[in-house]
Amino acid sequence: MFGFVRETEEExxxxxxxxxxxxxxxxxxxLKTIYPDVQDFAHNKAFPGLRIRPDYRSDTxxxxxxxxxxxxxxxxxxxxxxxxxxxxxxAAGYKVVRIPLYLNLTCSVINRLFDLxxxxxxxxxxxxxFNKDFQPNFFCLSALxxxxxxxxxxxxxxxxxxxxxxxxxxxxxxxxxxESL
Numbered sequence: 001m002f003g004f005v006r007e008t009e010e011e012x013x014x015x016x017x018x019x020x021x022x023x024x025x026x027x028x029x030x031l032k033t034i035y036p037d038v039q040d041f042a043h044n045k046a047f048p049g050l051r052i053r054p055d056y057r058s059d060t061x062x063x064x065x066x067x068x069x070x071x072x073x074x075x076x077x078x079x080x081x082x083x084x085x086x087x088x089x090x091a092a093g094y095k096v097v098r099i100p101l102y103l104n105l106t107c108s109v110i111n112r113l114f115d116l117x118x119x120x121x122x123x124x125x126x127x128x129x130f131n132k133d134f135q136p137n138f139f140c141l142s143a144l145x146x147x148x149x150x151x152x153x154x155x156x157x158x159x160x161x162x163x164x165x166x167x168x169x170x171x172x173x174x175x176x177x178x179e180s181l
Contacts, residue, residue: 128165
């Protein structure tokens with residue numbers, strides 16, 4: 001069974017079992033399962049002609065896959081830098097999939113993110129990504145708005161679990177998020 005995503009299998013093994021008791025899973029493992037015939041995913045390699053390094057790039061698919069962990073949501077400068085990189089990749093003809101750590105990579109979420117039709121058993125939609133160490137009240141406003149958009153677009157079935165997990169821990173954000181949905 002797949003767990004909460006980490007950037008690589010190595011990082012997932014270091015992180016170990018999460019609060020749900022499920023071992024974390026590297027994004028490389030997810031990508032091998034999603035695209036079993038694609039052999040050219042390059043990890044953390046400079047984008048041609050530039051000094052930016054996407055998490056994963058497939059030139060065959062013209063696809064960039066970025067895992068956005070906690071630091072990507074804490075300050076506006078990092079958030080804006082991510083959006084600039086996305087624009088650069090897209091201008092070069094790549095599709096960009098940004099996977100935020102708060103979305104559970106269920107089959108339906110993967111299908112929406114990657115525009116695919118898979119039937120694999122991936123992650124459980126009823127597991128909350130939020131805990132005492134990670135709540136939306138840590139996010140900059142731009143990231144909070146992105147989170148709302150992401151849940152609506154890619155994981156509407158996860159909204160009840162997300163709301164339940166933040167209601168008592170982040171009451172101000174809960175009201176804002178609930179009204180925005």
